[in-house]
Amino acid sequence: MTSDLTCGIDIGGTKIAGAVVDADGTVVAEGRVESPAADAAAIATTVAELVSDLAAGHPVRAVGVGAAGYVAADRSTVLFAPNIAWRNEPLGADLGGRTGLPVVVENDANAAAWGEFRHGAGRDAEHQLMVTVGTGVGGGVVTGGLLLRGAYGVAAEIGHLCVVPDGLPCGCGNRGCLESYASGSALVRAAQAAPSPAVLAAAGGDPARITGPMVTAAAVAGDAGAVSLLAELGGWLGHGIASLVAVLDPEVVVVGGGVAAAGDLLLAPVREAFDRELTGRGFRPRAAIVPAVLGNRAGMIGAADLARG
């Protein structure tokens, strides 16, 4: 029975991805286009066209959108997006008018967390924390089977937990945020400051051209310097997760995002720090820390499921 299909859209700063997803989380069709991020109207047009293309072969009954911004409690309005030209943008209503379908909008990290919860690494859990380690550090929380959206739809900004008072500056204007120590950007800065020969070679000898994937690749290939950088990042991540688990008490912590491609080179130090620092350890069951399984489709799959209502 393929009639219960919905469409999931993931709007990022550079790409817009879309998929038709069935009730089991299976992607039956997908597409990807450039994101006209600087032009709010163009984004709406582009998304509507993408939905139209996808729906041509697979009739969908609703659309879920994951967007990199603060989404209001109406699950339609984007209050603010750091990298896209949205300020109090009625994105859901606009897309509803253009597509003639019910539309639900959610923060992209929340949508990804929901995807992993429904159809991925957290599918057997009721309480899940997802940590996404990409350029920044994002997250999503499911508690008691419900997505924790918060009063203003801006919950789970876990990258902005302050872990070092008076610490490294963060793009958010604060100092010492988890994101300043445990993101892909932090990894690149650390690698540029003290590049190992293998990483430097991968960047053609120019530290300014070092990227996160170069560090991960060097680590996987056994480069001690790169392994050490990932271990430092993982230590900070585990430190932050210990604080978050004290507050949220999930049964599973799902770690995703581009940096998570490093696998146990990242997760082993995460678990080591978490095990050492979780409050009440020994008197409570310990949350499992596991890798995400849906990759960069998590946001689309989660958004499609949220649209299912």
Add this chain to the structure above:
Amino acid sequence: MTSDLTCGIDIGGTKIAGAVVDADGTVVAEGRVESPAADAAAIATTVAELVSDLAAGHPVRAVGVGAAGYVAADRSTVLFAPNIAWRNEPLGADLGGRTGLPVVVENDANAAAWGEFRHGAGRDAEHQLMVTVGTGVGGGVVTGGLLLRGAYGVAAEIGHLCVVPDGLPCGCGNRGCLESYASGSALVRAAQAAPSPAVLAAAGGDPARITGPMVTAAAVAGDAGAVSLLAELGGWLGHGIASLVAVLDPEVVVVGGGVAAAGDLLLAPVREAFDRELTGRGFRPRAAIVPAVLGNRAGMIGAADLARG
């Protein structure tokens, strides 16, 4: 119509308090006895007697218990309590047998948070963070109208958010917990290390006899040293609340517990630090930080309401 009464019990390390509460949160009867904390069986007997005494004049249909420990997801079993002789104690089942009434058990800080949410400072909110600053720092979270209990009933241990890496030791075995900087115990330690003349006089000249209420009283009376100690504590609290609000996005933060008796001498510096550090400030509605209103009855009132089910 007074037939919809329930009983709320608050079991602490030194006292057990109980109340009969109606559906509006009004306490219609209450009582208080010593806590035989070292003897699990004696606690059960004592609570059952207290319920029996209270119910004699006010027929109750259920009992809610707030207890200072980790409470399992069955809302009956206390997994562990730091100051009471409970290890995997089937407290709810035991009390149910003794009283012949349905019994619900909840962590005491969660119960107090629920009390403030239902009938106190958070009664108009759907999303509330409560921070209780007493000997330690505890908390409770309500999100979307539901108490955030977590997978193992041990959520909202906000006193153990790590705010200073390699910082002051905490009773939980970690270093740098919020509780080490923002609790009544931290206040007393700071006052003992550098007592102002007014505080020292209140303690009869012996720093070892300084208590939190002495510091608060001196601050209220205008003692600059005591004011400064409360401001430092408040600064740490606001720092921690900024991180917690980034994760939980409540619309109101309720501050209770004994130290909150200092009123704006505590809350003004809390708000100042919070306003300075909240991530995304300016692009999101800001949570209000307000004092608790139910005092030490919050736990009983909350427990009684939870029993209402």
Add this chain to the structure above:
Amino acid sequence: MTSDLTCGIDIGGTKIAGAVVDADGTVVAEGRVESPAADAAAIATTVAELVSDLAAGHPVRAVGVGAAGYVAADRSTVLFAPNIAWRNEPLGADLGGRTGLPVVVENDANAAAWGEFRHGAGRDAEHQLMVTVGTGVGGGVVTGGLLLRGAYGVAAEIGHLCVVPDGLPCGCGNRGCLESYASGSALVRAAQAAPSPAVLAAAGGDPARITGPMVTAAAVAGDAGAVSLLAELGGWLGHGIASLVAVLDPEVVVVGGGVAAAGDLLLAPVREAFDRELTGRGFRPRAAIVPAVLGNRAGMIGAADLARG
């Protein structure tokens, strides 16, 4: 008797200043020219001309040079200068050849410290720490009447005391250096991040145009935001000085540099933090913290005196 004259030169990244100084530290003539910082040979030519001009009317018997770099133990060779085109530059020998006079080269912060020690705020002391708060944080140490130069002539780099592990990045490549929290640059960054209306007005409404003197001027005029920024800077400085005094045990700490123009708006919070944090306070005489008195002539006067040998 005016025959005992020497010449003091201060070579900075933008200006070269020179003076003829007598044995009492009195400046009898002075001059100032642009610094051709990118061209080592041009600097030598320029300095030689400046000496020649100054010496025309006031015969000098030796030349002392303060230079913003690491100066080797031979007191002639500049090992490295961050802002000038010197790498193992035989500056003293070169100038000796050009001028026909004995030349002594010293680090510029050391020269300024020596100037204050001989003829300024430290003239009655035997043991002095000087802290210079300008764009960066520099220093000079006199102990037992001798300038502490260290094994390689690079002592007293007090701006690079690490005060916050994993803290703000420093231009030196480390994180958490005192200079990252207590320099004029740190002041400007803090003011740009949260400009008070008065400071913003002084900068014509553009945060990028805020300068340190604007902040100081606003503070002197009573602007609360600017006062608070200077107090924060002073707190860090006092914190660092407490550590330095534990190591060096001077009887006087002289605070100079452009930011010190703020006077007690800076020094009061410096003293407060120092008094609160000095180890062994109460069991030892406490070093006095005093403002420098020679202003930006300290380096020339000190260099001239060092040349006196």
Add this chain to the structure above:
Amino acid sequence: MTSDLTCGIDIGGTKIAGAVVDADGTVVAEGRVESPAADAAAIATTVAELVSDLAAGHPVRAVGVGAAGYVAADRSTVLFAPNIAWRNEPLGADLGGRTGLPVVVENDANAAAWGEFRHGAGRDAEHQLMVTVGTGVGGGVVTGGLLLRGAYGVAAEIGHLCVVPDGLPCGCGNRGCLESYASGSALVRAAQAAPSPAVLAAAGGDPARITGPMVTAAAVAGDAGAVSLLAELGGWLGHGIASLVAVLDPEVVVVGGGVAAAGDLLLAPVREAFDRELTGRGFRPRAAIVPAVLGNRAGMIGAADLARG
């Protein structure tokens, strides 16, 4: 020629040790007695007797005393000693009267540093920092061949460099001192908090009986937990040394004290942190970090040499 003998005395909280030392630093006789630390007069009597006994067979011309306290600039008066009953004690004058010999008093860590400088690991240097890691962290500085005593004889309290703002409490009343992270006491506390099986076995199963030497012995025997504790301590020590070298610019850093018995298990992580954090690394010669060679005789040998004048 053995006529140029002097006597060196090391007064600690539990033992008083004495030696007759020749001009080459060779110990020709020595003795050790209990320290009557609570009784200032008894200490003087005991030291005078020890000198008399030692001098019976080896005529000495002067006495040098190292004492665990703040020693005034007169090199005779002990201003304050944390563990001995001295407050403004005229120790040198008293001993001079009792022995009929010239007496020089110096802080014990300074005396040990001088011993290593004259006849030990720093004998080829002109500029030396000594770090003594015992129960606490102490130090001594030699710069330009002179002992850095400071204005009040209390310089080189390097254990009280603040390395973590708001960090672990220190016995000196501050928080975050190097001594709180890098001393033998810190090592024991860390081992007690998380004892490895090997260390716990050495302590008969009782964490309260763990000592520093037990940890060191377990590390030498290959116990991973103990190795890790020493590495953490060494990391903090190297961190602190990087700051101290920025200020003092020595050519050699001598590491002594009981914990230094761990050898490279301590020194390798010290060097690793130092190499990573020294400011200006790459543009300056790097100080060598070497083990002390005189063991617990360093204080006596140094004191004897200081007496030589």
